[in-house]
Amino acid sequence: MSLLNLHLKVWRQNGSQPGHFQDIEAPEIPDHASFLEMMDIVNERLISKGEDPVAFDHDCREGICGMCSMQINGVPHGPEKATTTCQLHMRKFRTGDTIWIEPFRASAFPILKDLMVDRTAFDRIQQAGGFVTVRTGAPQDANALPIGKEVADAAMDAAECIGCGACVAACKNASAMLFVSAKAGQLNSLPQGQPEKDRRTLGMVRQMDKEGFGNCTNQYECEAACPKGISVRWITKLNRDYAIASVKEAFGNTPKVAGGGD
Amino acid sequence: MFKMKTSHMSAVFDSLSRFYASSIGKKFLVALTGLVLIGFVFGHMIGNLLIFVGKDAINEYGHMLQTALHGGGVWIARLGLLAAVGIHIVATIQLTRANRAARKDAYGQHKAQVSSKASHTMIWSGLTLLAFIVYHLLHFTVHAGNDYGTYHTTLHGETVHDVYRMVIAGFSWAPASIFYIIAMLLLSTHLSHGFSSLFQTLGVSTDKTEPLFKKLGYAFAGLVLVGNCSIPIAILFFHYGR
Ligand code: HEM
Ligand code: SF4
Ligand code: FES
Numbered sequence: 122m123s124l125l126n127l128h129l130k131v132w133r134q135n136g137s138q139p140g141h142f143q144d145i146e147a148p149e150i151p152d153h154a155s156f157l158e159m160m161d162i163v164n165e166r167l168i169s170k171g172e173d174p175v176a177f178d179h180d181c182r183e184g185i186c187g188m189c190s191m192q193i194n195g196v197p198h199g200p201e202k203a204t205t206t207c208q209l210h211m212r213k214f215r216t217g218d219t220i221w222i223e224p225f226r227a228s229a230f231p232i233l234k235d236l237m238v239d240r241t242a243f244d245r246i247q248q249a250g251g252f253v254t255v256r257t258g259a260p261q262d263a264n265a266l267p268i269g270k271e272v273a274d275a276a277m278d279a280a281e282c283i284g285c286g287a288c289v290a291a292c293k294n295a296s297a298m299l300f301v302s303a304k305a306g307q308l309n310s311l312p313q314g315q316p317e318k319d320r321r322t323l324g325m326v327r328q329m330d331k332e333g334f335g336n337c338t339n340q341y342e343c344e345a346a347c348p349k350g351i352s353v354r355w356i357t358k359l360n361r362d363y364a365i366a367s368v369k370e371a372f373g374n375t376p377k378v379a380g381g382g383d
Numbered sequence: 384m385f386k387m388k389t390s391h392m393s394a395v396f397d398s399l400s401r402f403y404a405s406s407i408g409k410k411f412l413v414a415l416t417g418l419v420l421i422g423f424v425f426g427h428m429i430g431n432l433l434i435f436v437g438k439d440a441i442n443e444y445g446h447m448l449q450t451a452l453h454g455g456g457v458w459i460a461r462l463g464l465l466a467a468v469g470i471h472i473v474a475t476i477q478l479t480r481a482n483r484a485a486r487k488d489a490y491g492q493h494k495a496q497v498s499s500k501a502s503h504t505m506i507w508s509g510l511t512l513l514a515f516i517v518y519h520l521l522h523f524t525v526h527a528g529n530d531y532g533t534y535h536t537t538l539h540g541e542t543v544h545d546v547y548r549m550v551i552a553g554f555s556w557a558p559a560s561i562f563y564i565i566a567m568l569l570l571s572t573h574l575s576h577g578f579s580s581l582f583q584t585l586g587v588s589t590d591k592t593e594p595l596f597k598k599l600g601y602a603f604a605g606l607v608l609v610g611n612c613s614i615p616i617a618i619l620f621f622h623y624g625r
Contacts, residue, residue: 132491195490195492196496223492227486228484294481294482296482330405330406336410337584338505339579341497341498345497352590354589358586361585364585364586371395371398371399
């Protein structure tokens with residue numbers, strides 16, 4: 122094990138008050154620590170000095186919950202491909218490095234404190250159609266609904282999205298298209314999702330716009346930053362599904378979509 | 384009866400305006416109008432290259448455009464292009480503003496990992512193109528501040544506009560030629576991103592076709608650059624037709 126001496130530039134902010142970068146020295150960080158453990162060590166030291174620890178989001182610390190965030194040296198979840206911040210290790214850094222640590226920045230993700238942002242906009246998008254309505258009564262036989270292997274695999278790929286928001290953070294437009302397309306596309310691919318497909322697509326895209334996310338300029342920074350490697354082909358599908366649903370809404374018999382979800 | 388009809392009409396209209404109001408809807412129109420403009424840029428370039436075939440070839444082409452459908456053809460094309468350019472510009476400016484509003488506070492550090500410079504400067508290449516389109520129309524269509532409109536020649540015993548002489552005269556003036564070349568450089572950057580991008584927006588790209596669209600886009604951008612710039616370069620620097 123070797124120890125790293127690091128210079129951190131950490132964003133400090135209280136709610137909607139203006140924030141600033143604070144220079145924090147982080148000497149003697151074990152290189153086998155995870156990035157979040159490094160933050161824990163830094164916070165312990167701040168607390169023992171009587172200073173305010175850095176607020177950051179985390180939960181599972183094993184790359185599955187989507188709570189950890191942070192823009193590390195200009196990239197969401199840091200430099201390692203397909204890796205969440207909690208799974209990023211300090212051995213990826215060199216002693217003497219300066220590390221910029223910022224919150225995910227988007228108007229739709231207001232900063233709560235320091236590195237914590239409010240991502241409930243994602244929940245509201247999910248509530249606008251990101252589900253399959255389950256009716257009460259006897260469930261049908263599990264084998265009664267055959268699903269092709271390729272379809273099931275593709276839906277599983279989309280289902281990998283952990284809702285972390287790195288796609289929004291990476292995008293120059295703070296667009297949520299990769300998240301929305303994964304969530305809508307997962308269900309739109311499956312037979313169970315067909316009855317509500319158009320309603321889901323229209324509802325989720327409209328909620329996405331309402332939350333103030335930007336729009337997609339097809340630069341694919343989201344895919345490059347996504348810790349789960351969600352493909353931009355889901356965005357292709359969302360564009361297609363949305364156009365079809367809009368045409369059906371305009372000229373067909375589909376009833377008008379309300380907000381959805383309630 | 385009549386009431387029913389208008390309410391259905393307005394339901395269709397409501398849905399269409401909701402489509403335009405949405406981010407994806409606007410992008411769809413940007414892509415469709417972009418495709419129309421790409422088609423125009425290609426046809427326009429092929430037509431202009433007739434200048435290298437000879438004086439009669441380009442004059443005949445110009446005369447054909449002017450007289451198609453008894454002179455109506457050129458106006459149908461103009462109005463169609465005006466609509467395409469208008470929708471493209473209004474939608475892209477609205478989208479760009481929405482994108483800026485979506486991130487009000489800038490990052491201290493923000494690294495682009497995979498996207499091209501061209502894709503980050505679409506609004507600037509686009510706005511320069513807009514200035515170019517206005518200049519180009521004043522220069523060669525409206526003939527503002529020049530007497531190119533009075534150039535005439537005979538073709539198959541008919542008096543026609545002398546397009547050939549106009550183009551040679553137009554590009555003999557260095558500032559005009561240089562502005563054209565700059566505009567074409569920016570058009571090629573615009574197309575290097577826009578060409579493949581439009582297929583993603585229209586929902587047709589696949590993992591197999593995306594690399595193909597990319598290569599086609601670069602090839603098309605290069606072709607338009609070389610093809611269009613060859614004319615002012617030949618005239619200004621190599622004295623073609625002078
Ligand atoms: C000959 C003229 C033009 C052609 C051939 C052209 C072509 C295109 C194409 C194919 C796209 C891609 C559409 C998509 O991503 O779905 C595009 C996007 C765009 N164009 Fe144009 N365009 C032209 C003129 C203009 C002008 C005058 C503006 C001025 C505002 C402009 C601004 C934009 C912007 C901002 C985008 C969006 C870029 C993005 O999504 O990243 N374009 N254009
Ligand atoms: S698409 Fe990827 S980056 Fe976006 S929220 Fe889902 S897991 Fe995170
Ligand atoms: S803390 Fe759960 S994914 Fe990182």
